[in-house]
Amino acid sequence: MVDLRVKIHDIEFKNPVTVASGTFGFGEEMLEFVDVNKLGGIFIKGLTLENREGNDYPRMAETASGMLNAVGLQNKGIDYFIDHIYPNIKDFDTHIIANVNGSTVEDYIAVTEKLNELDKIPAIELNISCPNVKQGGMLFGTSCPSAIAVTEAVRKAYDKTLIVKLSPNVTDIAEMALAVEGAGADSVSLINTLVGMAIDAETRKPILSTVTGGLSGPAIKPIALRMVWQVYKAVKIPIVGIGGIMNATDAIEFFLAGATSIQVGTANFIDPGISVKIVDGIEAYLQKHTISDVNDLIGALEV
Amino acid sequence: MSKIVEDHQIVDIQNPIEENYIITFKSPVDIPPISPGNFAEIHIDNKPGVFLRRPFSILDVDYQKREISFYIKVIGKGTQQLGEYKIGDTVNLIYPLGNSFNIPDAAKKVLIVGGGSGIAPFILLGKVLKKRNIETTFLLGGRSKKDILLTEKFAKYGEVFATTEDGSFGEKGLVTQHSVFTSSEFNFDKIFTCGPDPMMKAVGKIAQEKEVACEVSLENMMACGFGICLCCVTATNEGNKRVCKEGPVFNVNYLKW
Numbered sequence: 313m314v315d316l317r318v319k320i321h322d323i324e325f326k327n328p329v330t331v332a333s334g335t336f337g338f339g340e341e342m343l344e345f346v347d348v349n350k351l352g353g354i355f356i357k358g359l360t361l362e363n364r365e366g367n368d369y370p371r372m373a374e375t376a377s378g379m380l381n382a383v384g385l386q387n388k389g390i391d392y393f394i395d396h397i398y399p400n401i402k403d404f405d406t407h408i409i410a411n412v413n414g415s416t417v418e419d420y421i422a423v424t425e426k427l428n429e430l431d432k433i434p435a436i437e438l439n440i441s442c443p444n445v446k447q448g449g450m451l452f453g454t455s456c457p458s459a460i461a462v463t464e465a466v467r468k469a470y471d472k473t474l475i476v477k478l479s480p481n482v483t484d485i486a487e488m489a490l491a492v493e494g495a496g497a498d499s500v501s502l503i504n505t506l507v508g509m510a511i512d513a514e515t516r517k518p519i520l521s522t523v524t525g526g527l528s529g530p531a532i533k534p535i536a537l538r539m540v541w542q543v544y545k546a547v548k549i550p551i552v553g554i555g556g557i558m559n560a561t562d563a564i565e566f567f568l569a570g571a572t573s574i575q576v577g578t579a580n581f582i583d584p585g586i587s588v589k590i591v592d593g594i595e596a597y598l599q600k601h602t603i604s605d606v607n608d609l610i611g612a613l614e615v
Numbered sequence: 616m617s618k619i620v621e622d623h624q625i626v627d628i629q630n631p632i633e634e635n636y637i638i639t640f641k642s643p644v645d646i647p648p649i650s651p652g653n654f655a656e657i658h659i660d661n662k663p664g665v666f667l668r669r670p671f672s673i674l675d676v677d678y679q680k681r682e683i684s685f686y687i688k689v690i691g692k693g694t695q696q697l698g699e700y701k702i703g704d705t706v707n708l709i710y711p712l713g714n715s716f717n718i719p720d721a722a723k724k725v726l727i728v729g730g731g732s733g734i735a736p737f738i739l740l741g742k743v744l745k746k747r748n749i750e751t752t753f754l755l756g757g758r759s760k761k762d763i764l765l766t767e768k769f770a771k772y773g774e775v776f777a778t779t780e781d782g783s784f785g786e787k788g789l790v791t792q793h794s795v796f797t798s799s800e801f802n803f804d805k806i807f808t809c810g811p812d813p814m815m816k817a818v819g820k821i822a823q824e825k826e827v828a829c830e831v832s833l834e835n836m837m838a839c840g841f842g843i844c845l846c847c848v849t850a851t852n853e854g855n856k857r858v859c860k861e862g863p864v865f866n867v868n869y870l871k872w
Contacts, residue, residue: 371845376664379666584620
């Protein structure tokens with residue numbers, strides 16, 4: 313038997329495999345494809361204070377080994393979530409983690425205060441790295457003072473585990489991680505998408521309605537691994553690794569670089585059952601290498 | 616877990632004409648009921664370069680033989696590479712996805728307008744309409760004769776008309792210029808349409824003018840196809856809706872075109 317349990321702050325996860333916000337809905341939409349109870353956790357679709365319609369179509373462009381998206385946080389708002397979605401998902405046998413977004417610090421606080429009251433949500437992921445909204449989002453996550461300000465404010469409003477999702481669109485991600493650690497984050501998740509664009513040479517127009525969007529998929533994995541490694545060397549809090557994880561081997565690479573757990577994102581679009589297959593694959597890797605505890609892999613990169 | 620997510624073996628690839636083909640897969644399990652308008656997401660992984668699955672309307676299904684087929688028009692890398700598979704190869708399919716066409720209980724006569732690969736969902740629809748004894752008229756549009764396909768198949772389920780822009784087959788002009796629309800006997804209870812956006816919009820407009828119910832099947836780009844990514848949305852009277860989940864079939868009056 314191998315031990316797949318990991319801890320992020322004071323939450324124990326049955327295994328280190330979770331799914332990334334925006335790639336798994338609220339979990340309930342995926343029940344016809346996968347047994348969500350086998351996952352360590354679900355980072356649910358990003359929430360905002362009010363209903364948001366998101367950006368205009370087209371919102372997606374396929375790229376080499378990846379995709380650009382410009383969804384723009386389409387969601388029905390925190391109150392709708394609490395009344396209509398939370399009751400359906402609160403009893404899943406996996407950790408539900410809410411992804412919190414806002415245009416202003418006050419928005420973030422208002423959403424956080426409401427989530428603080430929900431017993432079955434043990435943690436929030438503070439999204440200061442969404443590249444697809446005009447106000448807030450990534451603007452908070454690309455300068456240290458603003459990242460500190462929003463993290464400190466949300467920290468005061470939230471009693472449970474606070475994970476801050478970092479943007480890769482910065483010069484020094486370790487500095488950002490240190491800044492939010494100092495501001496009270498219990499963990500950091502990285503990386504969010506990289507800002508990119510796609511052009512139609514025939515029409516001379518951008519493919520996305522927003523011109524730029526967020527790049528995800530295996531194309532960004534080398535950058536994500538490098539950033540997880542840099543952050544691992546800089547901070548003491550646990551890291552949730554994200555970026556182009558398509559299989560168990562990719563996940564293992566993130567553990568070796570310093571991630572305690574991982575999020576499967578874009579891969580869910582191609583194989584809606586991939587997350588549970590990755591749990592099985594990690595177990596098989598540990599058995600093959602006679603490693604009894606997945607925690608032994610964290611930061612175990614031999615340089 | 617009601618959806619099929621399975622590796623399927625290719626049992627047939629037919630090229631009715633260049634740049635178009637019909638590909639048939641055999642399912643390893645019983646095929647669940649398919650409604651006209653449903654689609655599948657196909658994972659084309661024979662070569663690098665196609666990352667996401669591609670959505671295709673289901674052309675036809677044989678429940679006994681566990682076979683499901685698709686009409687594919689080559690428009691890009693995905694459709695090109697799918698046609699490069701060989702009989703016997705396996706490909707992963709997810710289906711049935713999306714909603715389906717609504718046939719009014721009282722319908723006696725319906726008009727189906729298809730262009731390009733947009734004709735794909737109308738074989739299954741034609742079958743259902745025929746079973747319900749509803750008189751069906753198919754109107755197919757294309758640039759020239761080579762674009763008007765599957766006419767023999769459609770003829771099994773109703774009368775078939777066509778328009779071509781160069782006049783090489785059927786009436787000359789666009790589908791919306793066809794005499795079926797100007798005829799004094801225009802008395803359809805419903806119009807179904809699928810094809811290029813400008814064609815659907817034009818058909819939708821005529822339907823609104825004539826006060827005939829009209830459903831369109833949209834072909835927006837999708838990343839997932841099963842309601843998760845929120846990339847394929849279309850603007851409706853009730854905000855952005857997912858073409859893969861709330862659609863692909865929408866009442867034209869519900870859309871903000």
